[in-house]
Amino acid sequence: MNDVTEPVSATLAERAKLALGKRNLVFIGLMGAGKSAIGRLTAQALGVPFIDSDHEIERVSRMTISELFAAYGEEEFRALEARVLKRLLRSGPRVVSTGGGAYINERSRRQIKKGGVTVWLNAELDVLWERVSKRDTRPLLKTENPKQTLENLMRARYPIYAEADLTVLSRDVKKEMIVEEVLTAIADRQKAQGHD
Numbered sequence: 286m287n288d289v290t291e292p293v294s295a296t297l298a299e300r301a302k303l304a305l306g307k308r309n310l311v312f313i314g315l316m317g318a319g320k321s322a323i324g325r326l327t328a329q330a331l332g333v334p335f336i337d338s339d340h341e342i343e344r345v346s347r348m349t350i351s352e353l354f355a356a357y358g359e360e361e362f363r364a365l366e367a368r369v370l371k372r373l374l375r376s377g378p379r380v381v382s383t384g385g386g387a388y389i390n391e392r393s394r395r396q397i398k399k400g401g402v403t404v405w406l407n408a409e410l411d412v413l414w415e416r417v418s419k420r421d422t423r424p425l426l427k428t429e430n431p432k433q434t435l436e437n438l439m440r441a442r443y444p445i446y447a448e449a450d451l452t453v454l455s456r457d458v459k460k461e462m463i464v465e466e467v468l469t470a471i472a473d474r475q476k477a478q479g480h481d
């Protein structure tokens with residue numbers, strides 16, 4: 286026997302996969318919360334496809350998110366995002382990481398709620414700021430005081446993200462640890478509902 290530990294427990298991943306069934310797992314939360322990074326690793330652990338809605342939007346439009354915002358404005362972007370999400374959530378199981386504002390849009394939120402189990406990656410301002418300040422690809426943060434903008438977004442959005450089925454605190458620990466917490470939350474939710 287070797288002593289190399291698995292990064293994410295296979296048994297836990299199997300339990301979570303069973304609990305998920307055919308439903309999608311949808312990550313929501315603010316910019317920098319880790320939806321894309323944690324979503325990808327969670328999909329790998331579950332052995333299901335991973336799709337990032339921001340990437341899918343960029344692929345179908347052949348434009349970057351920044352270009353889309355600049356050319357058509359936020360409202361058009363949200364309409365495109367809702368259409369893309371509807372298609373992505375049609376069949377499962379998949380892990381879908383959404384853009385930070387998707388769950389805030391009423392139409393997208395309805396689709397997300399219908400299309401899967403939602404996990405909110407909750408994070409404190411300083412954690413988010415440390416992560417997002419490294420890149421300038423987020424059009425909503427191109428303001429005079431982007432940290433203040435981020436804080437304003439937290440205030441406005443956190444009560445809405447809190448409607449998620451599950452919440453996991455995203456923080457600066459190993460990403461695998463966050464993935465384990467996500468998988469545990471999925472498996473435990475099933476148990477709490479008496480299906481295990």
Ligand SMILES: Nc1ncnc2c1ncn2[C@@H]1O[C@H](COP(=O)(O)OP(=O)(O)OP(=O)(O)O)[C@@H](O)[C@H]1O
Pocket residue numbers: 314315316317318319320321322323339382383384385416417423455456457458459460463
């Ligand atoms: N637990 C973690 N520890 C350290 N860094 C992390 C952790 N989780 C995510 N990150 C890093 O933080 C940055 C932002 O993460 P990510 O792009 O996944 O956020 P996001 O929620 O998808 O943001 P957006 O809404 O802008 O797409 C990435 O560089 C990612 O590698």
Ligand SMILES: O=C(O)C1=C[C@@H](O)[C@@H](O)[C@H](O)C1
Pocket residue numbers: 315316339350383384385386387422423424425
């Ligand atoms: O928080 C938001 O509203 C956004 C987050 C990003 O993922 C992108 O979807 C876009 O920059 C908008």
Ligand SMILES: [Mg+2]
Pocket residue numbers: 320321322337339382383384
């Ligand atoms: Mg992302």
